[in-house]
Amino acid sequence: MRTRVCDRGEAGVREASSWEYRSYPPVGPERTNRTRELATFLRSRRERLDPRDFDLPRRRQSRRTPGLRREEVAELAGVSTDYVVRLEQARGLRPSADVVEALAGALRLAPNERAYLFDLAQQRPRTADSPAATASPSLAGLVAELSPMPAMLLNHRFDILAWNDDMAALLVDFGALPPAQRNLVWLCLLHPQVRAFYLDRESVVRDGIAHLRTAWAAHPEDRALNELIAEFRTRDADFARLWAEPDVTVNGRGRKVMRHPDVGEITLNFEALTPAHDPDQWLLIFRPATDGDRSALEKLKTPTPAARSGGRDETP
Structure with missing residues (x-):
């Protein structure tokens, strides 16, 4: 299934996969905290990047904030700008594993940062055993x-x-x-x-x-x-x-x-x-x-x- 979406602030209409918009409602304060932390983490990783390290089209507008723009991250990850905005605004989205992987690549996350992003999105597979409370x-x-x-x-x-x-x-x-x-x-x-x-x-x-x-x-x-x-x-x-x-x-x-x-x-x-x-x-x-x-x-x-x-x- 494919869905056509119009990105606010972008000219024209582009296609986006339906998995991009797969979201789940927040459940209790713990889910809200994770959503906020996900938003903060994504924004901080975006802002630390140097646009000169990416093969991006030159834009006439001057950069008023550090790092990549949201639309540039969206382009690199293959998702819509609106979706990145909603994630960074902690608006209750839970991205799919495919989207998390795409964002991790776009943001050039280190392995431990990638694992952290998957955990925040609750997409990393878990083992059946609980963490140990005593030493074997x-x-x-x-x-x-x-x-x-x-x-x-x-x-x-x-x-x-x-x-x-x-x-x-x-x-x-x-x-x-x-x-x-x-x-x-x-x-x-x-x-x-x-x-x-x-x-x-x-x-x-x-x-x-x-x-x-x-x-x-x-x-x-x-x-x-x-x-x-x-x-x-x-x-x-x-x-x-x-x-x-x-x-x-x-x-x-x-x-x-x-x-x-x-x-x-x-x-x-x-x-x-x-x-x-x-x-x-x-x-x-x-x-x-x-x-x-x-x-x-x-x-x-x-x-x-x-x-x-x-x-x-x-x-x-």
């Missing part, structure tokens, strides 16, 4: 065996599911914390010792927000995740400010400079690995950057390499 014995054992490298296992909310003693010695005694505080983003934002630990705290918070934003799009029904984000937005001004920026750039590896109260400044390289059987978990491993950093870690080392495990109490 095999992964907990792996965390222990990574000693003397500090390591921990996180779920999609950044709850700390398992850790080895090296990680506890480096950061904080996780076992002494209430389960609700055993969350890496919570610690970076609200724990006095950990807040002062990272020299570049904002980059750590940005990484955490990118992870949480991606998880929020993938698991909108997760009440614990929604409550966690609401708490962070209320209690930490930096989180509230950075959450308003629709960034989902996740750094899976890099270097962190830390200031430890016992050994002073220490530089560590980190890797965040995802188990193939559970993409909602992250294995975070730290390695010393230099021999001096290795010596500093050894000073913090505890006698046994046992892995501890714990999770967020999700009892209603």
Whole structure:
């Protein structure tokens, strides 16, 4: 089935596929929030693009705003300008998977941004299993065996599911914390010792927000995740400010400079690995950057390499 539509503001009539206009009514506040986030994300990705990077026809009108025009994105994606306008105005559309794919290509989204867009549009296939709330014995054992490298296992909310003693010695005694505080983003934002630990705290918070934003799009029904984000937005001004920026750039590896109260400044390289059987978990491993950093870690080392495990109490 083909439908002829007239794009407001464009000369003439053009054809558009009926799948372009497949939309679904909003359902409750959660759907409304996702629709608004979809609108904000699309607009921000459009505005960051440089028109000179695209083979677009020259237009006489001067550009008064950054990035591509809506009609240019529509042309690149093969949809109507009116449809792009309605998406960016959060007018209740739920684009089909084909449209999401076309928009992702037109906006030149990175793989993680593309996945985020599919999640916002509720078009990415889901696995039948719910995200894990506890560490499996095999992964907990792996965390222990990574000693003397500090390591921990996180779920999609950044709850700390398992850790080895090296990680506890480096950061904080996780076992002494209430389960609700055993969350890496919570610690970076609200724990006095950990807040002062990272020299570049904002980059750590940005990484955490990118992870949480991606998880929020993938698991909108997760009440614990929604409550966690609401708490962070209320209690930490930096989180509230950075959450308003629709960034989902996740750094899976890099270097962190830390200031430890016992050994002073220490530089560590980190890797965040995802188990193939559970993409909602992250294995975070730290390695010393230099021999001096290795010596500093050894000073913090505890006698046994046992892995501890714990999770967020999700009892209603």
